[in-house]
Amino acid sequence: MTAGNGRRVGSPYAPHTDADEEAMLDAVGVDSAEDLFDIPGEVRFDGEFGVDSADEQELRNAMADLLSRNEELTEFLGRGHHAHYVPALVDDLSRRSEFLTSYTQYQPEIAQGFLQVLFEYQSMLVELTGLPVANCSMYDAATALAEAALLANRLRRGASGHRVLVPEHLHEGRLGVLENYLDGAEMEIGEYPMDDGAVDVETLADLVDDETVMVYAETPTVRGVIEERLADISDLAHDNDALFCIGSDLVALALLEEPASVGADVVVGEAGALGLGTAYGMGLGIFATREEYLRQVPGRLVGVSEDSADMRAFTLTLQTREQHIRKERATSNICTNQAWVALRTAMHMAWLGPDRLVDLATQAVTDARDLAARLDELSGVKAPLYDRHHFREFVVRTDQPAPAITNDLAGRGFAVHALDDHHLQVCITDANADAADGLVAAFEEVI
Amino acid sequence: MFEIPDDRKYLESHEWTTTEGDAVKIGISDFAQDELGDVVFVELPAEGDELAAGEEFGVVESIKAVSDLYAPISGTVTAVNEELFDAPELLNDDPYGDGWMLAVEPADTSEFDDLLSPEEYREQTE
Numbered sequence: 001m002t003a004g005n006g007r008r009v010g011s012p013y014a015p016h017t018d019a020d021e022e023a024m025l026d027a028v029g030v031d032s033a034e035d036l037f038d039i040p041g042e043v044r045f046d047g048e049f050g051v052d053s054a055d056e057q058e059l060r061n062a063m064a065d066l067l068s069r070n071e072e073l074t075e076f077l078g079r080g081h082h083a084h085y086v087p088a089l090v091d092d093l094s095r096r097s098e099f100l101t102s103y104t105q106y107q108p109e110i111a112q113g114f115l116q117v118l119f120e121y122q123s124m125l126v127e128l129t130g131l132p133v134a135n136c137s138m139y140d141a142a143t144a145l146a147e148a149a150l151l152a153n154r155l156r157r158g159a160s161g162h163r164v165l166v167p168e169h170l171h172e173g174r175l176g177v178l179e180n181y182l183d184g185a186e187m188e189i190g191e192y193p194m195d196d197g198a199v200d201v202e203t204l205a206d207l208v209d210d211e212t213v214m215v216y217a218e219t220p221t222v223r224g225v226i227e228e229r230l231a232d233i234s235d236l237a238h239d240n241d242a243l244f245c246i247g248s249d250l251v252a253l254a255l256l257e258e259p260a261s262v263g264a265d266v267v268v269g270e271a272g273a274l275g276l277g278t279a280y281g282m283g284l285g286i287f288a289t290r291e292e293y294l295r296q297v298p299g300r301l302v303g304v305s306e307d308s309a310d311m312r313a314f315t316l317t318l319q320t321r322e323q324h325i326r327k328e329r330a331t332s333n334i335c336t337n338q339a340w341v342a343l344r345t346a347m348h349m350a351w352l353g354p355d356r357l358v359d360l361a362t363q364a365v366t367d368a369r370d371l372a373a374r375l376d377e378l379s380g381v382k383a384p385l386y387d388r389h390h391f392r393e394f395v396v397r398t399d400q401p402a403p404a405i406t407n408d409l410a411g412r413g414f415a416v417h418a419l420d421d422h423h424l425q426v427c428i429t430d431a432n433a434d435a436a437d438g439l440v441a442a443f444e445e446v447i
Numbered sequence: 448m449f450e451i452p453d454d455r456k457y458l459e460s461h462e463w464t465t466t467e468g469d470a471v472k473i474g475i476s477d478f479a480q481d482e483l484g485d486v487v488f489v490e491l492p493a494e495g496d497e498l499a500a501g502e503e504f505g506v507v508e509s510i511k512a513v514s515d516l517y518a519p520i521s522g523t524v525t526a527v528n529e530e531l532f533d534a535p536e537l538l539n540d541d542p543y544g545d546g547w548m549l550a551v552e553p554a555d556t557s558e559f560d561d562l563l564s565p566e567e568y569r570e571q572t573e
Contacts, residue, residue, distance in 0.1 A: 295488065320488075320513045329506075329513070 073415040074435045078393040078427025079222055080141065080171045081281060082273040084251065084360065085430050086344075087351050090275050094344045104336070107316075115314035118339060119302045121346040128253040129267040130260025131288040135299040137271070137342040138334065140283025141247065142174040144268035145216065146181035147287065147298040147332055148245045151266065152214035153187055154296055154331075158241030161211025162187040165204070165242075169194050171222045174247075187213075197225035197386030197395070201232050208240045218247035218269075219256055223425065224368065224393030225386055226256065234263030249273050250286070250349065252391050255361035265290055274352075275344035284341040295321055298332030300339075360430060364392040367428045367436070372396075374440045375426070380447050385423065393427035395419065400447055408446035414439050449572060450477040452543055456519070456559060457568035463543065464519040464562065470526070470550040473519060475507065477542050478572045483509035486538040489531045491516075491548055496524045498551060500558050505548070507538065516548070520558045526550035 016024075021033070030036060054062065075083065094100065098113055118136035125134035138144040149164045164182065166175070168191045175189075182189060190212075192204045199217055208215060215237040219227035227233075230246065237244035245266040246259045251273050253259070259267045272284040289297060295318065303317035323330035349357060368390045375383040375396055384394035398405055399422070406418040414435075417425040428436060451457075455465035461479035465472050480486065488508040498504050498518040505516040528547050531537055538546040553559075563571065 320508045320510075326513045329515075 071410070073410060073413055074432055074438070075278070075415045076426045076428060076432055076435075076439060077278075077415055077417055078224070078429075079417055079425060080173065080270060081278045081283070082249070082251075082270075082392060082427065083278045083429055083431040084273055084348075086275060086277065086348060089351060090344050090347045093347055094275075094340065099340065099343055110316070112314055114339065114343070115302050115316070117343045117346055118300075119304060119314050120350070121342045122302060124250075124346060124349050125267075125271075125286060125288050128250060128258075129264070129286075129288040130258035131264065131267060132291045133294050133297060133301075134286070134288040135297055135337075136302050137338040138268075138285025138287050138299055139338060140272070140285045141249075141268060141270040142171075142177035142283075142285075143181075143334065144285035144287045145174055145245070145247060146178045147334065148216070148243075148266045148268050148289075149178060149182060149187065149214055150185055150332065151289070151293065151296050151298065152243040152245070153185060155243065155293065156213060157243075159210055159213045162213060163190050163211045164188070164214045164216065165190045165192050165207060165212055166216045167192060167194055167199060167218065167221065169197070169222050170218075194221075197221065197223055197388050198227055199229060199233055201229050201236070204233065205236055208236050208242060210240060212237070212240055212242040214243045214245055214266075216245045216247060220248070220252055220391035220393075223386070223395050224384075224390040224427070226365075226389040226391050228389075230257065230259075230262040230264075238263060248286075250345070251357065251361050251364060254354075254357040255365070256391075259288075265293070271345050272341065275346070275348035276341055282341070284338045284345055294318065296331055297321070298334050300337050361391075363430060363433075364428075365389065367433050368392055368394055371426065371428050371436050371440070374436075375443060378440075378444055378447060381443070383426075392429055393425055396424040396426055398422055398424060398447065405443075405446055409439075409442055412442040412445065414442050449481060450543070451565050451569050451572070453565045455543075456562035456564060458517060458519045458562060459571065460517045462517055462519050464559075467550075469552065471520060471522065471553050472547050473549045473551060474547045475516070475538065475542055476568070476572075479514075480539050480542045480546070483507065483512055483514065483538075485510050486535045489535050489538065489548070491527050491531070492524050494524050494527055498522050498524065498549075500561075507535075518551075519562055520551065521554040522551040523554070524549050525552050 122134040122136050126132060138147060153162055164187060166189060178189060190207060192207050193200045215233060217227055217230065217233050219230060221227065234244045243265040244263055245268060246264040248267065248269045250271050267286060267288040269286045270283055271286045276282060276284060287299060300316055301318050303315055305313050305315050307313040319325055321331040323333055372383040372394045375381050380399035382397040384390055385397045402418040402422050402424050406416055409416055419425055455463045457463050457476060461476045463474055463476050486507060486509050490506040492504050498521055500518055500521045502518055503515045504518045507514050507516060527549055
């Protein structure tokens, strides 16, 4: 059926007339558009959603009932997602309509205000990493790591192969994304062992060779250990013409050695610890690197320039690296970024300021040490497992089965990770520190 | 009108080549630099690299576009204009002089016959 202009009724946005459609179907040799699809009947939408209708009040009641089934646990979880207290101003300011818009925040037309925020965010990363170039975000730590590996592979330097070396203790989510990216790029992943929770540098030395394009190390590690031999790892990488990539997070970077000073070529990691809740596993990926790799950086970069009236102006820059200009030769195929999340993180960091950011980081070390010491006093418990300095989290060895302890703790209102039969992982931050006494008491009861 | 000197030959993709002694120099035309606008970055092969006629040998990037560079002839790179790395605007200012890109020792001089004469290239750009 067509409307008066020859267009299909019900398709106001489709420019094709029935005659156009017929011509196209003729050209490809099928009778109807249906023939173009091969979707099994059982999974095809049949026009019925199968959802009962409800009015607003009924819906609210049903949702409240559903939500009441959630367990209200105090989380001591960590392992890549860290809860810190997010001040109310972050919610309030980030939801202003100037910022919270459905308009894409990565187009040239983006507002000056938002560009300035992203520039500030990049500047904060530059200060924390010591590296002169930072992009204005990646999806999360996993995509940032994968993009770092691709960057290293593009540079290749002296390498004859395409191998990236990662620690055996790597978050399974990060490893999964890395495998996915590298498979498409015909690269390979090699694992190096850890020794007492930190990099086994001597064994790593035997593994780094001229096939290696990048060595990746984390501080803190996924098990909370602060890596002490970053400079040695950096030397190993550079002696073999490979790039050295450090994974960290903004709070840790405020306290630990500056990555640039220990030879990092790229810094990746999770920035969502500030400004973002831990729900739904959402992240914000850090990406910082050396100036010589500027044209290899994935994602968006905001620069500062001058407009025609000689006023300071912010602008998305160096877009000739990107796929909308460079097509198949783009630096990266990542399409978007986490602009609004980066805005929240920048706000949180600005609210803290340098001193309180360092205080927060220091607290992450002392609280973890104190909590581990209290758990270590319990019989059948060794905490921390590794004789190292820790940041926020640590591994606990238990004589009794760890999964049973985790279950029993959940019954008492606490969530911790069970790593395997006899190891748990506990994470403490300013968001749950006041529940530490309760956790220790619950531990005592369940072991 | 764009400058199209008679002492060199051209490629449809706007590279030029000219013989200077034993070497063959390669660059991009006045028309190409004008189309690109302000050039901000040039990526070139290293001395000793091999070029194959018609294959990509580098990239030139302006504020609004990125273009691949194609080799007019096959041969070995004997010199690279490294000044372009620091001053890519030389390509805009003097594409046939200071903006030269590579000097190449040609592998097969008969390949010159396949290139466009100044007249043919002039017709293409009109």
